Amino acid sequence: MIRLDNVTKIYKGETRAVDGVSLDIKKGEFVFLVGESGSGKSTMLRLVTAEESATEGRVHVAGKDLTRISSWRVPYLRRNIGSVFQDFKLLPQKTVYENVGFALEVIGRPKNIVTTQVPAILDLVGLSHKQKSFPDELSGGEQQRVSIARAFVNRPLILLADEPTGNLDPNTAQEIMRLLDRINRTGTTVVMATHDQRIVDQMRRRVIALHAGQVVRDEQQGVYE
Amino acid sequence: MVRFLSRAGYFVRETWINVRRNLTLTVAAILTVAVGVMLVGLGLMARYASANALGRWQGGVQFEIFLEPNIAGGQIDALGEELRNHPDVERIQYITQEQAFAVLEEMLVDEPELLGEVSIESLPSSYRVVPRFAEGELIESLAAQFRQRPGVYSVETGRQQVDAIREWFNSFRWIVLLMSIVLAAASALLIFNMIRVAMFARRREIEVMKLVGATNSFIRLPFILEGMLHGLAGGIVGAVAAGVLRNHVEELFGRSEILAFFRSFTVTSSQFNTATIATVAMGVIVGALGSAFAAGRFLDV
Numbered sequence: 001m002i003r004l005d006n007v008t009k010i011y012k013g014e015t016r017a018v019d020g021v022s023l024d025i026k027k028g029e030f031v032f033l034v035g036e037s038g039s040g041k042s043t044m045l046r047l048v049t050a051e052e053s054a055t056e057g058r059v060h061v062a063g064k065d066l067t068r069i070s071s072w073r074v075p076y077l078r079r080n081i082g083s084v085f086q087d088f089k090l091l092p093q094k095t096v097y098e099n100v101g102f103a104l105e106v107i108g109r110p111k112n113i114v115t116t117q118v119p120a121i122l123d124l125v126g127l128s129h130k131q132k133s134f135p136d137e138l139s140g141g142e143q144q145r146v147s148i149a150r151a152f153v154n155r156p157l158i159l160l161a162d163e164p165t166g167n168l169d170p171n172t173a174q175e176i177m178r179l180l181d182r183i184n185r186t187g188t189t190v191v192m193a194t195h196d197q198r199i200v201d202q203m204r205r206r207v208i209a210l211h212a213g214q215v216v217r218d219e220q221q222g223v224y225e
Numbered sequence: 226m227v228r229f230l231s232r233a234g235y236f237v238r239e240t241w242i243n244v245r246r247n248l249t250l251t252v253a254a255i256l257t258v259a260v261g262v263m264l265v266g267l268g269l270m271a272r273y274a275s276a277n278a279l280g281r282w283q284g285g286v287q288f289e290i291f292l293e294p295n296i297a298g299g300q301i302d303a304l305g306e307e308l309r310n311h312p313d314v315e316r317i318q319y320i321t322q323e324q325a326f327a328v329l330e331e332m333l334v335d336e337p338e339l340l341g342e343v344s345i346e347s348l349p350s351s352y353r354v355v356p357r358f359a360e361g362e363l364i365e366s367l368a369a370q371f372r373q374r375p376g377v378y379s380v381e382t383g384r385q386q387v388d389a390i391r392e393w394f395n396s397f398r399w400i401v402l403l404m405s406i407v408l409a410a411a412s413a414l415l416i417f418n419m420i421r422v423a424m425f426a427r428r429r430e431i432e433v434m435k436l437v438g439a440t441n442s443f444i445r446l447p448f449i450l451e452g453m454l455h456g457l458a459g460g461i462v463g464a465v466a467a468g469v470l471r472n473h474v475e476e477l478f479g480r481s482e483i484l485a486f487f488r489s490f491t492v493t494s495s496q497f498n499t500a501t502i503a504t505v506a507m508g509v510i511v512g513a514l515g516s517a518f519a520a521g522r523f524l525d526v
Binding site for chain 1: 235429430432433434435436437438439440441443444
């Protein structure tokens with residue numbers, strides 16, 4: 001589903017954010033990307049969404065070679081990828097329902113799809129009763145669930161999560177992990193960059209550890225360290 | 226088409242939100258567009274009016290053969306006979322010295338001291354000649370045939386005057402054109418900036434849209450529509466202003482004796498409609514250009 005062949009990303013001609021990384025993530029896998037800040041986790045996710053392009057090497061996502069993809073196709077690629085962030089990136093002036101519906105609306109999905117899919121996904125994340133609330137009326141965990149609903153409402157093949165539990169307390173983080181696990185069980189490939197040792201150790205999934213832009217460890221059912 | 230219609234609601238809503246958000250800037254942009262396209266409209270109408278007026282003069286233009294004041298009566302009659310029998314001459318009119326003085330008297334009604342310097346005897350009598358055809362070149366050559374005749378003081382065709390007026394109108398048109406280009410550029414820049422501000426205000430939404438895979442054209446369209454809407458509003462205001470000014474000026478020309486000369490400067494209603502449509506279209510084009518440029522520039526994938 002995601003394959004990196006000897007990928008290097010150099011920022012402004014000097015910083016090697018990702019340095020000669022090769023890895024292969026299969027459909028339906030759940031992968032933790034671990035490593036300290038600046039180890040290249042976020043850059044790797046941005047390479048997958050084509051927000052950054054590789055300086056060297058090849059990036060394949062959902063069967064597409066991103067080094068060769070034309071820029072007008074990038075949006076269509078992104079429809080196969082849901083993204084979740086530490087800071088949620090919800091739109092404050094839109095309700096929960098509108099925030100999720102927006103993701104379908106702006107890719108041109110017809111209204112009847114929006115009116116059936118949005119309640120279904122809000123039910124999945126357990127926020128049906130809050131659909132008329134605004135983001136600032138929700139707790140951090142609830143906001144993150146809205147952002148996961150938005151990322152998943154279009155049923156993408158891949159879900160990328162960049163420190164999704166970074167702003168949350170341990171119990172709330174657990175809830176979010178249960179939700180991501182549930183999404184993974186529907187066949188969605190989940191890649192999660194994290195610092196959260198407890199979660200990684202508890203989930204026992206594939207762990208790819210990065211240091212200075214290089215893969216230093218890649219284990220099935222691994223732990224944080 | 227069906228897909229587009231299903232999105233139409235989205236575009237209308239988003240565009241409206243943008244317009245409301247920046248009311249002062251919106252008004253500034255609309256007014257600048259309005260003044261700019263109003264000049265375009267007026268320039269266009271002036272062009273039509275001058276073409277109409279010049280056409281009329283050229284069509285019915287006469288030339289006038291001024292005779293020496295001391296010309297013998299026989300010479301006058303002979304010349305008149307020759308003119309009447311000339312195949313290229315439609316008709317002629319003889320203006321006596323008394324009639325010429327009467328015309329002058331009328332012109333100098335406010336300056337009697339000037340009139341005092343002139344005596345009837347010092348004025349030339351003349352033949353006004355209406356040729357059978359209206360082309361300036363041919364009138365000129367016909368007039369030239371009489372220039373060297375004995376007893377002829379001078380021959381004046383309308384051509385010099387028509388040329389002078391045409392020249393005056395041409396330079397007027399250039400000035401208007403230049404001013405409207407400057408104002409169109411200013412309005413496009415204002416709209417450009419406004420769209421930039423609007424896009425900055427909505428950068429979070431744009432970020433999310435890009436994230437979930439909205440196409441660039443989908444993201445840009447509401448902003449371009451917004452720019453076009455401003456252009457349209459400015460165009461309509463400008464066209465109305467140009468129309469009001471046109472009526473005012475035509476009324477002024479029609480009423481004033483001094484400006485009687487300008488009476489033939491009128492615009493037909495079909496020309497007025499063309500100018501109005503061009504004015505509004507100009508506004509929309511300016512708006513589309515400014516906003517499309519901004520939307521293209523401030524949306525990096």
